[in-house]
Amino acid sequence: MTDDQGRAPAVVTGVDGSAEARAGLEWACAEAERRGWPLKVVHALSMPVVVSVYAGRTRFPPSEEISEQGRRILEKEADHARGLRPGVEVLTDLALEEPPAALLHRSGPGDLVVVGSRGFGPVRAALAGSAGIRLAARAACPVVVVPRPAEGRPVPLEPRRIVVGVDGSLDSQHALDFALHEAARITDSEVTVVNSWEAPTPFASQALIASGWTPPEDFLDRQSEEIVAGVLAEVMDETVEHVDVSVVRTRKNPVEALVEAGAQADLIVVGSRGRGSVQGMFLGSVSQGVLHTATVPVAVLPHRTGSEE
Known part of the structure; x- marks a missing residue:
């Protein structure tokens, strides 16, 4: 987990190019503006780990094609955030880990983590993935799980x-x-x-x-x-x-x-x-x-x- 000392708190969110993650990004961006915090946008490449008696625990490096695809997703979502809230500082991070681990390792007690749910219907779908339940259980900071927008009722960006x-x-x-x-x-x-x-x-x-x-x-x-x-x-x-x-x-x-x-x-x-x-x-x-x-x-x-x- 990231050491909070020496850095300002941030709103941390994960993106993968899906509409569900986009909903989480937009909520996170609005929250970052309210708090005056930077927004850290993370995309996880989920590279597999191999354990051997000779090399120990190692993670496969991504191919250039996989890395480039990840960078494209990350920059597209970061640009979307910058367009929505020009006053928010948007940072990007391309991670090799699984999404929950990537967000956990890039957040600390003083931060706020925001994730979008997956699938249709209520937030239950987010837990069927793994990010929502693992993050909420293990994170040292508050975790906000944003559901997929319902038809005719977009996700509210201002929690009045x-x-x-x-x-x-x-x-x-x-x-x-x-x-x-x-x-x-x-x-x-x-x-x-x-x-x-x-x-x-x-x-x-x-x-x-x-x-x-x-x-x-x-x-x-x-x-x-x-x-x-x-x-x-x-x-x-x-x-x-x-x-x-x-x-x-x-x-x-x-x-x-x-x-x-x-x-x-x-x-x-x-x-x-x-x-x-x-x-x-x-x-x-x-x-x-x-x-x-x-x-x-x-x-x-x-x-x-x-x-x-």
Whole structure:
């Protein structure tokens, strides 16, 4: 992974000449302009690796034809970005690795990675490739997965309406902080905070849960209110005071609640893990579910621990 020290943060995106990658590029370019960051456009040649007892692990060098084709794709997409946002500094990088590895190795904790999904329909198709799921699981910085534009509804390039899921965890706190500061860059923006009562309660043992016991409704309502108020108190500051914030508290499944609230939004933001995550999973079940179901761009924040604060 790239060392962040000594360089400015960047928006990093991968291109391959497809319409899906172009959608990700355009979103990334708009985001780079909002942040005042350079845009790093990466094209991966995906050259195979060979392991032998004599030479060890080596990667096949590309032929001149393959390299030239890669350069053409890279420059075409970079020129498209420059035409869209003339004020954005556009950098290019031709990589020999697989796309997920290429983006991981060219981004650091202070960056933002943006990828376009593949195939038709929701973001689920991006995960069938590998870039979306591997990046969201392993990246040290936020990853935005941009879906293929739906017919009659292009991908919104300005996330004025942002939906974010919170459950009281540190990851969801960072997700809310990201959502608020993302909205703060845009005039007349709004953030909808979603908390599901279905999240596990801290005192309920596995035996109680297995027996079908559930806490009283009024307790869940109070707990949800306290969770949302507590997380908002942690992240609110003068830089985001002007953002219009609303709250949705529900007992629906967290994935269903987020996707439903985000159906008409411009961006859904989730933490990579939350209170309900299963230890050892690459991503929490909620973030995976939202990525598989949402039809709008989804931002996944990297997992944080208390020691990283």
